[in-house]
Amino acid sequence: MRLLNAHTIRLQSFDGAESDIPPYTILSHTWGNEEITFQDITQQPLENLQRREAFYKVQECCAQARRNGYDYVWIDTCCIDKTSSAELSEAINSMFKWYQQASLCYVFLSDFDTSFSYHFAQISTGKLVRLQSSDTSFFSSRWFTRGWTLQELIAPRRVIFFDKYWISFGSRDDELLDRLCHKTGIWPQLFDEPRCHCLEPYPAVRDGVCVTCTALDTLPQTLDSFTVSIKMSWASSRITTRKEDSAYCLLGLFNLNMPMLYGEGDKAFLRLQEAIVRQSKDQSILLWRGGINHASFGRIPGCLAPLPSVFNEPVHVLGRRVFKGMSRTFEGGFMGSITPIELTDTAIQMDLWICPCTVSIYNPATGEWFDRKLSLGILDLAYDDDYLIRPALLLEHLGNINLYRRVYHMFVVPVDPRQVYSSHEMSVDQGQSNAFASAYPLTYPSVLKVRRYLNQATQKNVEIMRYQSPVNAVSMNPSYDLGPKTGPVYLVSKTIRLRYTSNRKRRFRYTMSDRGSHPPLSRYDTRATQIPSPWVFEKCQHPGVDRHFGGIHFLSFFIDNQSKNDHSQNDETAVGHVAITWGMHRQVNADGGGYTPWSPWCRAFNMLAFIEYAGTSAVDVGSLEMYHGSHDLHPPEIQVRLEGQRRRLCLTSWQNLCIPQNPEDKALFPSSCEDGWAEDQMHNIANDPVMNTHLAIRIVMIEGLGRTLYEVQFDIDQTPKALQSFDEQ
Incomplete structure (x- = not known):
């Protein structure tokens, strides 16, 4: 590998181990009509090069590297002998790696000028302007249309953007991140993911390993x-001068x-x-x-x-x-x-x-x-x-x-x-x-x-x-004969039965928050950002029945009630905290020769009562440890703890547990495998003095083309407390 000495502007070769390559910065740019080539750098005196307009880019790149504390830079036009087909092939196959292991990447936009709209500030590392958060004028640069610059945006650990006068106007991972992702279609997670164990700014990489913490650079794994x-969609709007380069510029992206x-x-x-x-x-x-x-x-x-x-x-x-x-x-x-x-x-x-x-x-x-x-x-x-x-x-x-x-x-x-x-x-x-x-x-x-x-x-x-x-x-119709298969679990609002009989016109709105779940809950109205977490049912140690525990979900409902004729500015907000448990079960035949078909079961409880009476261990999730509490846990930790609690609740000693509810205690598990256990109700989940807020829960298993998913369906409604009870309707 050749590097340009930032002080002498002369090339030096580093042909030994990668670990011997010194820290360097790297330039990302688009070629103009004239460039300083490998032959120019090696054959012409510096005095001659300084008279050429194209030398400005090389000179300022070296000056910026010195200001940032680096002694070497890599510029493709200068450091690759393009007259050698063997060297060019090696360089193209190594290009992604060279950008990946650079300490800092300078993106030079030769056709973008910040001076029309901004005044720069002089700091120790050069000239700086801060663009307005809505300013996307730099996307007019040719740099954003070229195929080769895609990997130059993705591969480096740090990327700083400069205009035509080498005025810095932002970095990829900070103030420009959202705008860059919106323009390019690249997910921000690609840039947000930790590249190693070090804190940002990240040190250099050699042989795919961080030189400071010696951890593997995670970029290839994240890309995969x-x-x-x-x-491919990231590259779909980009062009290259030669047809072949539309493929060659993507080699590093696919490793x-x-x-x-x-x-x-x-x-x-x-x-x-x-x-x-x-x-x-x-x-x-x-x-x-x-x-x-x-x-x-x-x-x-x-x-x-x-x-x-x-x-x-x-x-x-x-x-x-x-x-x-x-x-x-x-x-x-x-x-x-x-x-x-x-x-x-x-x-x-x-x-x-x-x-x-x-x-x-x-x-x-x-x-x-x-x-x-x-x-x-x-x-x-x-x-x-x-x-x-x-x-x-x-x-x-x-x-x-x-x-x-x-x-x-x-x-x-x-x-x-x-x-x-x-x-x-x-x-x-x-x-x-x-x-x-x-x-x-x-x-x-x-x-x-x-x-x-x-x-x-x-x-x-x-x-x-x-x-x-x-x-x-x-x-x-889905087959339940093969046992409880697992799959993603979706939370779905669905009409289960009509209960609203009030003559009083009220606005009834609510929002819902998932306080913690195992398995995780998905929604049809949102796009997934990761694969569904795989999970397995837990077999319950219940004599005479083949029962499996599926999930525990903690949900909070925030009910916003305001009468139509009430012109006050303060809405009445009631809160209901609910714990949902569910699974699959089947009855063992009387002669011991097989089972009845699988069927789902579910139970719904007051969340705080469930936490108190169904607690199996000191490591179970407490009421103050869910999101936004004073000792809140992260969702992955809640998921792990709920999985452990579910496993312990499957022991025989918990089979007959009853949890205090209003108006009477409720069993944690069904008493049989008869029809009807796929649905459960709660008559008043919220602390509303005027209205009863009713909740119905139902579990549905859906299969197709070898895949399985489960829906936790819920229906929420209200009746005035003066009207007949839920059961009488």
């Missing part, structure tokens, strides 16, 4: 937690090495995807849309993307994301059974759910709909707002037993196994239409309808064509 399709073959054109991006498939086995690489204008005339693209730009509208699927805010106790083994993907000479081979479907395409020439019998290839992925829903590709069978090709690449079909039969109409955004779509509406439709028959879906090992093929190619 994002799906391939999401990482890959590849030989450089300039002249291969778009094949470079196909080679990159093949290398990704071999390494990651991530099916999301198939989740691209469009590409019809990249196929040869009369041909259909294969299943691999022709260019990064077709990932510009990513399908929001769940990645392998477990960030610093979540407990890793329950992470292990969750991704241990990643669906294998293999590359053959002509296809990608994998296990998929294949579902028959009928696709209807509108023919503008006849004004009629044209039907085709196709298949949905349902991927082993989940949408990030509903774990049960999977994305599917439209596939055409090619005669060979298990050979398919992807068709209608503009569409990805969501498959919800809750609906056995479904008809779904989809349309292409106007901006994606082109001359191909207009000339061949049956091959490249802008609107289609998909009717699927999920009861006929089968899991098969199939091959999907990797390469283009001719357009006219010849084509040829």
Whole structure:
């Protein structure tokens, strides 16, 4: 590796161990019409270089490095001999690492000027301005459109931005973070995740290890937690001068090495995807849309993307994301059974759910709909707002037993196994239409309808064509019997029964807070930020019944009541704290020869009474240890403690526990496996002197396509205390 001495502006080589490379800063920039090259630095006197306009960038970069206390800088135009193809190939494969191990990265925007709107301050490390929090004018810089600068934004441990006069206006991880993430589509967690055990600013990295704490740099692991399709979307709007570089500039992002073959054109991006498939086995690489204008005339693209730009509208699927805010106790083994993907000479081979479907395409020439019998290839992925829903590709069978090709690449079909039969109409955004779509509406439709028959879906090992093929190619109730499977647990507001009978018109609003749960609760109305934590049922030691304990959830309801005719400024707020327990059980047959079917059970209690009377140990969660209390615990710690409490409550000694409730004590566990235990009620959960706030809870298990989830359904309503009781309605 060569570095530019910041004092002499001459090159020095460091060809020994990486640990011998001194700390250095690194420059990220876009090339101009003239640059100072390796030959210029090595062959021309400094006096000659100083007369050239391009030398300003090199000179100021070295000066900034000296002000920051560094003796060396790395600038690609100066430090790489691009006349040597071998050196250029090595440099491209090492580029991400060189940025990763730099102590500090300077982003120089040669086409952005802060002096029009701001006055700079002179500090010990140079000139500085502070942009207004809403100022995004720097995004007009060409730097944000280039392919190579993506890895230069991600890889370094510290990144500082400078305008054309080397005035600093912010850093990646501080004041510019939100704006950068919004512009680039990169999740802020990528930059928030600790890179090692050191406190920021992070020390340098050598051989992938922090030189101070000797911990591995976590950046590769954090990058791997994002799906391939999401990482591709970060690069989808960026361009490179040479076609091949659209692939080569992404090597570090996917932790890959590849030989450089300039002249291969778009094949470079196909080679990159093949290398990704071999390494990651991530099916999301198939989740691209469009590409019809990249196929040869009369041909259909294969299943691999022709260019990064077709990932510009990513399908929001769940990645392998477990960030610093979540407990890793329950992470292990969750991704241990990643669906294998293999590359053959002509296809990608994998296990998929294949579902028959009928696709209807509108023919503008006849004004009629044209039907085709196709298949949905349902991927082993989940949408990030509903774990049960999977994305599917439209596939055409090619005669060979298990050979398919992807068709209608503009569409990805969501498959919800809750609906056995479904008809779904989809349309292409106007901006994606082109001359191909207009000339061949049956091959490249802008609107289609998909009717699927999920009861006929089968899991098969199939091959999907990797390469283009001719357009006219010849084509040829949940089960509870298997035991309590686990899956994500969703909290759902659902009408269970009508109870509101008051004639007094009142505004009835409420908010809810999850005070602590095991397993964690998800919501359909929010996008998941990490994989669902895997968990297992705990078997209860209850004679004569096969009962399993599923979850404990602490919820708080904040009820805001105000009469319609009450013009006071102060709303009345009542609070109800609830503990919910649930699980699955089945009865042992009288002859001992088997079991009745599995069925769910649930119980609802006053939270404070549950904490007091169902406490099994000093380590159980206390009322002051939940969120925002004086001794509050973090959610992962609460989850771990609730898991331990659940395990202890399954012991025989707790089977007959009754917890004091109003108006009478309530048993912790059901007394039988008869119907009706899947739902429970509480008659007055809040401290409201006027109204009774009723809560109904129900547990529902949902299965489909080999996946399982549970819904904790709740219904909340009010009646005036003067009216009849809950049970009488």
